[in-house]
Amino acid sequence: MNPEHDYGTFESDQRIVAHSRYFAGLMGSYFFVRLRDEQKIVGARCEKCNKVFWPPRSTCGRCFSVLSLENLTEIGPLGTLETFTIVKYREPVHPRKAPFVYGIIKLDGADTSMVHFVDGVDFQKLAPGMRLRPVFANKRNGNILDIDHFEPLDSY
Amino acid sequence: MRKNVAIIGGGQTHHAARRHDVNQVELVNEAVRAALADAQMTIDEIDSVLFGNMEFFEGCHMTDCWLVDGSGAYGKPGLKITTGGTVGATIVGAGVHHVASGLFNKALCVGFEKQEEGDTGAILSGVAHPLFGRSLAGAAVGYFAMMATSYMAAWGAKEEHSAMVAVKARQNARKNEYAHLKLDISIQDALNSRMLSYPIRMLDMCPASNGACAMILADEKTARDRCAKPVWIRAMDTAHNEQFELDWRDVTTKKPIFSRVSASRLYRKLGVDDPSKYFDVFEIYEPATWAEMVWYEDLALCRPGDGFKLVENNMTAIDGPIPVNPSGGVLSTNCIGASAMLRIWEAALQIRGDAGGHQVVSKDIRRALATAYGGTNWTVLTALSGTMDD
Ligand SMILES: [Zn+2]
Numbered sequence: 001m002n003p004e005h006d007y008g009t010f011e012s013d014q015r016i017v018a019h020s021r022y023f024a025g026l027m028g029s030y031f032f033v034r035l036r037d038e039q040k041i042v043g044a045r046c047e048k049c050n051k052v053f054w055p056p057r058s059t060c061g062r063c064f065s066v067l068s069l070e071n072l073t074e075i076g077p078l079g080t081l082e083t084f085t086i087v088k089y090r091e092p093v094h095p096r097k098a099p100f101v102y103g104i105i106k107l108d109g110a111d112t113s114m115v116h117f118v119d120g121v122d123f124q125k126l127a128p129g130m131r132l133r134p135v136f137a138n139k140r141n142g143n144i145l146d147i148d149h150f151e152p153l154d155s156y
Numbered sequence: 157m158r159k160n161v162a163i164i165g166g167g168q169t170h171h172a173a174r175r176h177d178v179n180q181v182e183l184v185n186e187a188v189r190a191a192l193a194d195a196q197m198t199i200d201e202i203d204s205v206l207f208g209n210m211e212f213f214e215g216c217h218m219t220d221c222w223l224v225d226g227s228g229a230y231g232k233p234g235l236k237i238t239t240g241g242t243v244g245a246t247i248v249g250a251g252v253h254h255v256a257s258g259l260f261n262k263a264l265c266v267g268f269e270k271q272e273e274g275d276t277g278a279i280l281s282g283v284a285h286p287l288f289g290r291s292l293a294g295a296a297v298g299y300f301a302m303m304a305t306s307y308m309a310a311w312g313a314k315e316e317h318s319a320m321v322a323v324k325a326r327q328n329a330r331k332n333e334y335a336h337l338k339l340d341i342s343i344q345d346a347l348n349s350r351m352l353s354y355p356i357r358m359l360d361m362c363p364a365s366n367g368a369c370a371m372i373l374a375d376e377k378t379a380r381d382r383c384a385k386p387v388w389i390r391a392m393d394t395a396h397n398e399q400f401e402l403d404w405r406d407v408t409t410k411k412p413i414f415s416r417v418s419a420s421r422l423y424r425k426l427g428v429d430d431p432s433k434y435f436d437v438f439e440i441y442e443p444a445t446w447a448e449m450v451w452y453e454d455l456a457l458c459r460p461g462d463g464f465k466l467v468e469n470n471m472t473a474i475d476g477p478i479p480v481n482p483s484g485g486v487l488s489t490n491c492i493g494a495s496a497m498l499r500i501w502e503a504a505l506q507i508r509g510d511a512g513g514h515q516v517v518s519k520d521i522r523r524a525l526a527t528a529y530g531g532t533n534w535t536v537l538t539a540l541s542g543t544m545d546d
Contacts, residue, residue: 002174009176009177014215016215020286022286022287024287025271028287028288029512030177032287044174055285060273062508077157082481083302083303083305083306083309084302084305085297085298085301085304085353085355085356086353087294087297087298087300087301087352087353087354088351088352088353088354089297089350089351089352089353091277091294091295092277092278092292093275093277093278093281093294093295094295095279095292095293095294096292100530102292102294102298102301102302102353115292116292117361122182127190127309128305128306128309141293142524143287143294144287144288144292145291
């Protein structure tokens, strides 16, 4: 080794590709099949807490009650925009090309909200409280994107 | 606390967007050696090493194993901790419990992130629920942007208030030799910076930093024997919100918000009446400007809806009555696994009077509060004091 020599900083560029397979569980399976086949959205009611949760789940995180298929209840399809952001920058991890709108949408009859895209809206008119309806995808395969996006009720 | 625990030393790296001069082991070692030197201690004297970062942000798992040479954990008992943005504070929590249990007298806590080496954005989308969230998930900016929209709509705050926080952080960072973003910016610069995700602009958001922080915790006897300026851990509290709230915050919500719940539990433990008077300085976890204003309200430094007025009136400036983040905070340096520990370490430095250029000099610093976020609703709070009488 020659201490007089500048060896610089060495780096190595790498890429990892990983595959996964997830199971939706008791309540999740019901949710995705009904969404795909019937375009219905369900949540789970905890009687003890008197709350309807989306996504539906088998344990109430708040009171730890066991919830099962009898606790499933249809919610929405209309909902209210609670808050939003307009994504203006492009990033490889983004699911869409900017600009696009993320909304937090509380479906009628639910106590928790859903993140989804809001399309067909004038950015200047976006405001919490706006009423929205879901637009279902034509080709549905049991994915949260079987709801393609939400759009303002007024333009419908 | 069953047994008293003190911070008897600590250190940090020079944080930056690029640290091509070091690998991960060397980066971690830079902070560990600084902490040992500060505590005037050798690695042989350390009983246990608590180590953490955010899993896979630099493309490698089991960093506690791979970085053992740098952390000094070789052959020693210890744990690896990974809890999102709260990592650094959770490591300290684990260290405090180790020492408070009486099983260990000297615990070394180490947190780091070398963000330039991995794909933080892609790995973050893996934090989203694989079925209900991942096909929609973007980078972290969106979560804070939605909180900001809600904050503006609910309380009438303006983009200017966000810009004031952005400027305060970077002007404070200029006084901190270790900070990453030392920017001499104005409110107009912040308002003119590129819009990322409305209403969050480039300068409203934290950077991706490389850096590490290390701290040595000790029992009361060791602390009194070995340390001229021990800083006492007076209380810690942690709480988690429901996962499917997906990290967003409706600031007006009646729902239990666990940063608030956690703060009230901690205040009850310490008998705090008015936190804005009880604590002399705050080091809070604010990856975005708006998060800082929400923290003011969650910590009850003001009434709900008044957070933006604190910054408008310079109340939280380094020379204001409630100094918040004299270090420049997460907005100026975000090496994720180290960030929450840096809040605690910077708070300790303020109490010791050793913060250097960003030392609060307008008042005597006896007590400090440090906070941490994982997502935006996962909370760790740490209260510190200079003496056990405070
Ligand atoms: Zn319940």
